[in-house]
Amino acid sequence: MSTLTRADLTGVRAQFAGGRSYLAACTVGLPTRATRAAVIADLDAAATGHASAVEYTAVVERSRGHFAQLVRVPPVRVAIGSQASVFAGLVAAAVPDGAEVLCVEGDFSSMVLPFAHAGRGIRLRTAPLELLADAITDDTWLVAFSLVQSATGEVADAAAIRDAAQRHDARTLCDATQAIGWLPVDASEYDAVICHTYKWLCAPRGVAFMAIGEDFAQQVPAIFAGWYSGSDPWSSCYGHTVDLASDATRFDVSPAWQAFVGAEPALELFASLDPVAVQDHTTGLAAAFVTGMGLDPAARPSAIVTWADPEGSDLARLTAAGITASGRAGRARVAFHVFNDAQDAADALRALGR
Secondary structure: OOOOOHHHHHHHHOOEOOOOOEOOOOOOOOOEHHHHHHHHHHHHHHHOOOOOHHHHHHHHHHHHHHHHHHHOOOHHHEEEEOOHHHHHHHHHOOOOOOOEEEEEOOOOHHHOHHHHOOOOOOEEEEEOHHHHHHHOOOOEEEEEEEOEOOOOOOEOOHHHHHHHHHHOOOEEEEEOOOOOOOOOOOHHHOOEEEEEOOOOOOOOOOOEEEEEOHHHHOOOOOOOOOHHHEOOHHHOOOOOOOOEOOOHHHHOOOOOHHHHHHHHHHHHHHHHOOHHHHHHHHHHHHHHHHHHHOOOOOOOOOOEEEEEOOOOHHHHHHHHOOOEOEEEOOEEEEEOOOOOOHHHHHHHHHHOOO
16 A cells, blocks of 8 residues: 655655644645745736736646646546636536436535526435435436535545446536545546645635536536637637637636646645555544544545534634634534644644543
8 A cells, every 4th residue: 555654744744834733624725835935926926017927827727737637637628717616506507407416415515505506497405425325316417426525524435426326327526625635536437526726735715626527518518608718718818709619628717827826836746646645644644533532433534534512612622722623513623634744633632631
């Protein structure tokens, strides 16, 4: 099994100015040193009138390539955007009138609301995560789910969901925002995968991607088409006779240039890492914390650990000890990433009296 050696970990942690006592990558990732430097350099260039639209485009395309490498698809199958919910809304526009969409009960609202408010008679049905695969029927047109649940850290049985969807001829939309960066993801196994990069990929907020299968892309309308959706964006800035790109880039929206400037070095870093080794490291730290807390191990190991904390007392203890954690849906939540080590898990346990 792949592992991150001590030397590897030292090198990765050196890319971050912080990390000690920061257990909240599931809320917002820490910017890398290179991200900080790139954003500052870009701001300085812009302030002196030396920002370059041509270079911004190159940054965007390199970022697209890094993300494509992360999810194991060609760059032409990846669209750029700014929010995961907008990509979910794009997919919602492809759902036939009156069709059924199956979502996870209690999933992050960005994966539910676009379908709940799509109109056109679309029928939204939910099921608990552990029963999602069994809940798929011949009436299900789309299964939309987060690969890792934000509120609980639970990891979906993706293989079972994909198999059931295939048996019932249902499409799959996977939100991997809480997964990519610590959990290996092959986007080719789904009809569409969406991801915002400001959490586990440690990029600035405002950079999101959608990897979409070629056949499914033919069913999705480019309802957010703009100048960057053209086959040659710099020649499609005016008028209504623009030829949209023939691949997934026709779903591109105008890029938030400064955000991509910060995202590129972070995406490059994570694309360079062995994803299995990162998974082993992060879930290993989480498992040590689970053992120390006396919690039941998860069915599928996660880098996120949550437990009941209805009054927020455990979260308050962590905060008082200088540990950055989070709370969601009546649960305390800690996350372990590449910039964390065994001391972070031990410090959190000590703060909780364990």
